[in-house]
Amino acid sequence: MEFIDLKAQYKHLKPRIDKRIQVVLEHGKYIMGPEVQELEDKLAEYVGVKHAITCANGTDALQLAMMVFNVKEGDAVFCPTFTFFATAEAPAFFGATPVFVDSDRKTFNICPIDLEKRIEETLSDGKLTPKAIVAVDLFGLPANYPELERIAKKYGLKLIEDAAQGFGGSIDGKKAGSFGDIATTSFFPAKPLGCYGDGGAIFTNNDDLAELARSYRVHGKGTDKYDNIRIGMNSRLDTIQAAILLEKLAEFPKELINRNKAAANYEEVLKEKYNTPKVPKGYVSSWAQYTILSEKRDSVMAEYKKKGIPTVIYYGKCMHQQTAFNCSSSKKISLPIAENLANQVFSLPMHGYLSASQLASILG
Numbered sequence: 001m002e003f004i005d006l007k008a009q010y011k012h013l014k015p016r017i018d019k020r021i022q023v024v025l026e027h028g029k030y031i032m033g034p035e036v037q038e039l040e041d042k043l044a045e046y047v048g049v050k051h052a053i054t055c056a057n058g059t060d061a062l063q064l065a066m067m068v069f070n071v072k073e074g075d076a077v078f079c080p081t082f083t084f085f086a087t088a089e090a091p092a093f094f095g096a097t098p099v100f101v102d103s104d105r106k107t108f109n110i111c112p113i114d115l116e117k118r119i120e121e122t123l124s125d126g127k128l129t130p131k132a133i134v135a136v137d138l139f140g141l142p143a144n145y146p147e148l149e150r151i152a153k154k155y156g157l158k159l160i161e162d163a164a165q166g167f168g169g170s171i172d173g174k175k176a177g178s179f180g181d182i183a184t185t186s187f188f189p190a191k192p193l194g195c196y197g198d199g200g201a202i203f204t205n206n207d208d209l210a211e212l213a214r215s216y217r218v219h220g221k222g223t224d225k226y227d228n229i230r231i232g233m234n235s236r237l238d239t240i241q242a243a244i245l246l247e248k249l250a251e252f253p254k255e256l257i258n259r260n261k262a263a264a265n266y267e268e269v270l271k272e273k274y275n276t277p278k279v280p281k282g283y284v285s286s287w288a289q290y291t292i293l294s295e296k297r298d299s300v301m302a303e304y305k306k307k308g309i310p311t312v313i314y315y316g317k318c319m320h321q322q323t324a325f326n327c328s329s330s331k332k333i334s335l336p337i338a339e340n341l342a343n344q345v346f347s348l349p350m351h352g353y354l355s356a357s358q359l360a361s362i363l364g
């Protein structure tokens with residue numbers, strides 16, 4: 001059994017994907033070909049925002065967001081400590097200081113109460129300028145944006161949604177990728193919407209931010225391609241990846257239903273034995289991962305392995321425990337809920353093509 005069965009998905013979509021790739025090979029516009037614009041239009045429509053700007057990967061998408069907001073040395077950027085490294089790496093890459101925030105016990109997402117505490121602490125310390133919040137839709141569940149938007153407004157901070165795992169999720173029908181000032185996502189193959197290589201995107205309703213992101217994406221270009229008006233990067237999505245994503249996006253709503261069915265199946269059986277993930281009322285998860293908690297994680301994972309069922313730990317180490325970030329911060333911080341998650345979480349197979357018999361063997 002595969003943890004994320006990308007081959008089953010390809011088998012299902014093969015005629016459509018092969019045809020799309022063939023079209024690109026024949027028209028030859030391998031960079032910024034027509035499929036890129038078509039995908040950006042369809043992504044914007046799906047997410048319900050004015051602008052979708054594709055780029056080379058989800059990490060670049062975060063870096064482009066930092067560039068758009070001129071995040072720099074002396075700035076504090078608040079992010080969850082329980083996340084993938086790139087969330088905190090992006091602000092640190094520009095010399096800013098990531099300030100780590102504890103998790104919500106039930107949703108595993110950034111805890112708004114602890115966030116406010118960290119902002120107040122940073123303000124009273126007076127060393128850093130609070131600049132932005134990067135919230136993560138961890139394992140597919142949107143973060144608590146109603147609260148996060150209130151906090152961002154109260155302290156005059158930019159709010160960035162890292163929807164690398166969240167694409168397809170929603171709160172009261174409002175889709176992941178549409179929260180905050182800017183949102184980012186990743187099309188890494190294993191993400192809810194993945195391509196066959198690296199890919200990413202930025203979403204925003206703000207025309208000025210969109211124009212800046214489009215410029216930074218291609219060497220800081222101005223209106224004339226050969227007049228560069230700022231220092232940017234080279235972060236385009238390949239036309240072939242856009243072509244693949246167009247077919248995957250068309251199928252995505254069906255896959256999302258299947259993922260939610262599988263999660264409901266897991267919940268029904270596993271809630272008796274484990275601490276299972278809770279989806280608040282009005283929220284929809286895209287189930288990038290189905291993650292549960294156990295105090296006896298090692299032995300439980302060994303049991304699954306014996307049955308031929310792959311499990312993976314996301315994440316065994318918080319950001320404030322990472323060597324790269326430990327060196328830069330002089331004082332030891334304790335974020336107990338996130339640390340506990342890092343000690344107990346593990347994830348079960350999750351994708352849009354889990355069959356009833358596979359689910360039965362996992363739960364049997």
Ligand SMILES: *Cc1c(COP(=O)(O)O)cnc(C)c1O
Pocket residue numbers: 057058059060083084086087136162164165185186187188198199200
């Ligand atoms: C995967 C991921 C990223 C980075 O995406 P890449 O496309 O691999 O660069 C950023 N943030 C989160 C939360 C992720 O899961």
